[in-house]
Amino acid sequence: MTHNTGPVAAGTERREPIRDLVRHAQGGGLPSVAQCLHRFLGVEVGIFDLDGNILAASPNRTLWDYDQLLRAREGHDNRLAVRTVLHHDETIALLATGATTDGRELLDVAESVIAMEIARLRARQEGRRELAATVLDDIIANRLSEQDSLNALRRIGIDGNRPMRVLLGWCRRSAPRRGSVPWNLHALMSDRPDPLVRVDLGENVLMVIPDDTMADRIARTLHQHLADQGAEATVGVSLPHTGSNGLRAGYYEAMSALREGRGVHYPAHVDLARILVLTLGAPALDEIARRVLGPLLDYDSTRGGALVPTLREYLACNRMATETAERLFIHRNTLRYRLRQISELLDIDIDSTWATTNLWLALTVLGEVSDR
């Protein structure tokens, strides 16, 4: 650094470390950024992802306590200074330093430099991620033959001949996820593919993992990652499957389990009705379902009736009249009357296997079967 005097010189002095910082980022990535900051500020520097993993540090054999770092972020520990690194208004990393009153401008620039570096790393792997997402989307949509599917899965690091599980994760965010938050920053920094395939599919996160002893732990870790990013985090886990048909079935199983609510959910049993609905596509089935239940829907809407809810509860209670009446807070005679109305309007024997199955599917399509 130069040591000239005067305002021009002072401006020059301020720009030197900033120029150095940018040069270090270009030449050596996040580790060099951390080293540069450490050299100029004279305090320990750490760059973290949002799960508490340290990405770069200087001095590098510094042991950070992420929980203390979070306390410092909330203002409960003034021995550390924690800054949020934003990219497209989403938090993607944290920059921590030992307490210092110097270098505010430099740290402001460092936030941007770190964000740009992470974005650059992510862009470098964009092709690999897009390939994985395209392959999985094609398989789920049944656009590929079995052999083409297996070949495509192999290209993205999945052996489709071995049992695998599908994990589907979701959380409620305050703002729509723009897909700019990378999941595995360490894989990006090392320019390695993520050994556990993970892609964004709409608002969900999809993982395909080998079926082994760690499947549950990986699912719970995914859940924790999502919970750190938004409310009502939920993960659905499929049963183990092989092949492209198995992956497709696993996707819908995971989707079905995802709808069980917060937490990590496995299919307690195969819900064929729900899977059929998910697999075949809601819009076409919706029209059919409305036709099946039409007379009841019309009756309820024009007469203020409750035939559809009555039918739903009756089937949910396994056609046990006493329990159904209790759940509906009506007399058993009222229930019998309504069931007779339903049978007459639909012109079916409501207790036949065919009717029960068909009506249950129709109620599922219309979302009348609530998420339990």
Place this chain on the structure above:
Amino acid sequence: MRDTEAVMPDERLHRTVLASSPAYEAATYYEWLLEIPALADVGALVVAPPEETFTGWAPVFHVDSTREALHRARSFHPSVRAEIRTDSETWHCVTAAGATWVVLNERSAGEPADAVPPGRVNCDYSGPDVAAATRYLGRLLDLDHVVIAGDPFDMRFLYAGRRLSTGIFRMSAIMRGPELPYWIVYFEVADIHVGISRAVASGSRVRIPPSRSPFNTYAVLADPWGNLFGFSTMLDPADIGEIPAIGSDGRDQVLQQLVDVHPAPTVLPHS
């Protein structure tokens, strides 16, 4: 494939032990993480924490006699406070003021098949007073030491018979907590970045990012139960230059003149 009968064990590094609860879950986790059928393949064992001793990974060192080891290090007032019993051995958990636990196994005739194969596991001791730790461990384990010249972490090694037994170094900083001494056990893997990705996806957390030393790339993590462990990938011997060192007699040395940095044969997990 590895032939245990043809492999010489490390001179002092006998086994490694993880004191963690639940032990079975932790063992399963590490077997998955290291992609090995059994922890015994790398000379590791998981036990429930012995009462009022330690949790986490610790190396187990061979000594000819625990009593003689304690006598050698008597100026540090060490004592045996607990025992770990395996199927065939009894290990002594030794403690001394200012030091963390050291686990000793009295050497018996015949090396068990599940001792640490050379090149699969390494360990480091980190503490605020590196010189004192060197004296203590050197006497306790009857090992010579060598100091890496100009190392920013005051790195030194204990060794015997050209075999490195453990490293000793000072952490740059602890942000923000007490600077306690502790062990870090490193598992040799083919690619630490793959290991890190699997570890992070399964609930571990990176505590020291991938870094390069004169002879390996390493990283330190905390497993889902908070136990520190490390991954290491040794550099190709052709990429390791002469490492300047200072022997215990104060004379300038080259590390490779004193020890085998790459113990032969080196076996990687997927060999």
